[in-house]
Amino acid sequence: MVNPRGAAVVLATYDRWVRAVAQGKKPLTMGQALAGALRAGLLQAGVPVWLNTPLIDLRVDSGRVTGVLVSRGGVPTLLKARYGVVVASGGFEHNDGMRDRYQRQPIGTDWTVGASSNTGDGITAGLAAGAEVALMDDSWWGPVIPLPGEPYFCLAERTLPGSVIVNQQGARFVNEAAPYSDVVHVMYDRNAAAPHIPAWMVIDQNYRNRYLFKDLAPTLPFPDAWYGNGALVKSGTIAGLAARMGVPAGALQSTISRFNGFALTGRDLDFRRGDSAYDHYYTDPAVLPNSCLAPLWLPPFYAFKIVPGDLGTKGGLVTDARARVLSPAGAVIPGLYAAGNASAAVMGHSYTGAGATIGPAMTFGYVAANHIADTR
Template sequence: MADSTPASAPATTTDGPSRRTLLRGAAIAGGVLMTEAALGRAPAYADVEYDVVIVGSGAAGMTAALTAAKRGLQTVVIEKAPTFGGSAARSGAGIWIPNNEVILAAGVPDTPAKAASYLARVVGDTVPLARQQAFLANGPAMISFVIRNSPLRFRWMEGYSDYYPDFPGGMPNGRSIEPDQLDGHLLGAELAHLNPSYIPTPAGLVVFSADYKWLTLSAVNPKGLAVSAECLARGTAAALRGEKPLTMGQSLAAGLRAGLLAAGVPVWLNTPLLDLRVEGGRVTGVVVTRNGVETLVKARRGVIVGSGGFEHSAAMRAEFQRQPIGTGWTVGAKENTGDGIEAGERAGAALDLMDDAWWGPAIPLPDQPYFCLAERTLPGCILVNGNGVRFVNEGAPYSDVVHVMYDRNTAANPHIPAWLIVDQNYRNRYLFKDVAPLLPLPDSWFTSGAAFKAATVEALAQKIGVPAAALRATVTRFNGFATTGKDTDFHRGDSVYDRYYADPFVKPNPCLAPLWLPPFYAFKIVPGDLGTKGGMRTDARARVLRVDGSVIPGLYAAGNASGAVMGHSYAGAGSTIGPAMTFGYVAANDIAAS
């Protein structure tokens, strides 16, 4: 990753098998996909049969499984990992679904027309209108179905704006919801197999995604202190009731799994997908490794692939995505290596959006990358490129920030890595990751090169290798914007979305404060992601399509194993999980109806 010059962007749409797939030696012979035979191994299958086989136990897979089971179909979920939940279990579990019953009951003035206008403006013509319409039409029904068929309940994330609230149909107060608190004891022994959270909640607290905004401000804002007290009170009450309180992605995954337990759907852990079984052009099952034995799991009605993206496949990222890229900057589940996408491609699937991901600025900390949300929006910080110059609205939607990093990255004007610059006043006021205000940052952050500290702006510039005069000029110019409250360069703070993670006590603009108090800090910023967003091309019924637009019978895809309905953009918090669950629901219903 030493070369900071981006390669030419791969085509958004990939037609036909890739070099990587061809080199694997897969072959279609006699109408049956014979990958194992082509590799010189005679398969020793132990056969089982279900109506529907679902690959992956994340939000897409478990929603699909619950739907199929409730439609009377005998269903099994196969999961490569020793845990269930995938990346969804690790996440904050925001869910973006316009017009769902939760937000309508809360009085959100949403309408189908508003949602359609907004999504069309966000996505553009990258994704067929029929798929957008299918998402909007089925999303509310999916949420209602999950509520009625699992212990999951949801809360409106009030105030968490759509990412482009000024677009037609945008909602400044937000459409996103998140799972309510759930008692993990509902799962019994199965709780031990829940994939852990990306950042565990502190012991004794019950924290929702919507709380983090205020927890970050707890040292300077009375509401922050009140929310902190409320989180502690929830934790205390749960302990007195003898509960194991779960929120965010832990609640979502556990609630879906509890629904599957009640519906009698088995989830086979430690069962990696080897290939799809194709007979006469139709997908009729999957080949997996089950208890050390190659097993053909036949699917009488269909296979739904919800196996996640390819963020941990170095080969696929190198083939499809711009440089510099790798597997060390993602927070997606480590098992997401594109197995389902590759199997679909071998079966003839076209691929879409393989160059893109659910990007976000990340700090490459020594233990794992840290995906920055509030940290780059709070007043008293700036993002600069390798020339020491600001290049973006720091408070913009996180995916947009990384797109700019890649689009502008050249050898003469490097933007990867970029640098988040803050002063001691910022550190005195705000939580940073999980480090409280005034407390020192871990030494390992500095020794690893993820963070730097210096007594002056010029000394800091020398440490991170940017021109000192340019960085000083950038800080001086930004400090002027903070005084007037108007960022004339990038308009930070003009949008309601920008202000969500801001500090309302800072005037005149809650997103802008001068950098003036030494020492100064710099944090390395790289293109992180929540997962990749490219995969098999699907239609409005979640059916997988060939290059010529024809349907591969028996094969469906949802979640990050399919090309995202959001295209290259990001409508609001939960634009990954909301569509994943929706198209899992759509796929299962289509199988049941066909």
């Protein structure tokens, strides 16, 4: 039964969206809307925001951080901070040297969807000021399809019914609907024993006919460029698809047949896909008996290359409960605070759900500002 109030809200929201677009405005939703509201708050409070002003280093006097040295218009500029500096500069996902030093291979900057300006400058400056770091080996991982021009963070597509992810032996190895960080942790953990990077996500034409993929409406053909760079292969048979993927045909056929049996019964006996409420976040309630599971049966069949991408790195400066940056000995570095992906994530190696990055970033930014105000 449709909730009339909910339907009215959806229609009103859609109407505002259409009117905004007609006026030449760009509506923002989800995380972008949150960031937009924060930016509007800064404007209302008269807080200046300097764009294209990279950090060079922290200013340290007698062990206390007293300012930052930045490059503004190519000119080194010292900004003095009487009460404290909050490092909230993001992670190091676009720093090849740091990724090579701290993280497992294969890794690189081509698979991340993090902001290109996230090159670890704040973390590096914190290290130079004597800070401790932690969780540098980890990221907010997620399966990524290396499409030409830009990697695509594969979220809903891998959890919708009628898709499976297999390794280079043609075997499933993970619950495809699990939290995205967990999926990549498994890829790395098992890659040493047998190749799991890249992996492949296999779908059929029935899946393609039903669901949006990236920004492509159902039934529309995938772009030729996706095939051209090897991110996507296609065949009228499972055996032909396996040949183009470079995996054993018999193993892939066996995997698909077994998965199809699970789809018919509604129980994934191998990886329990669909057993948890989380698994059903991006699924199809019209598919029964389990909205996470549907058989792959309608040719042609498609396989997307899957690599370990991320939304950003997770490691950074170690802080205490007041967001103050700590030294390796656990001592507070006076005048230095950190929040967001420039700090070691409060989530540790886990991922609790949507908002696990922006939530703590906002919280510890708030904590840092209050502590500065209370102790100045």
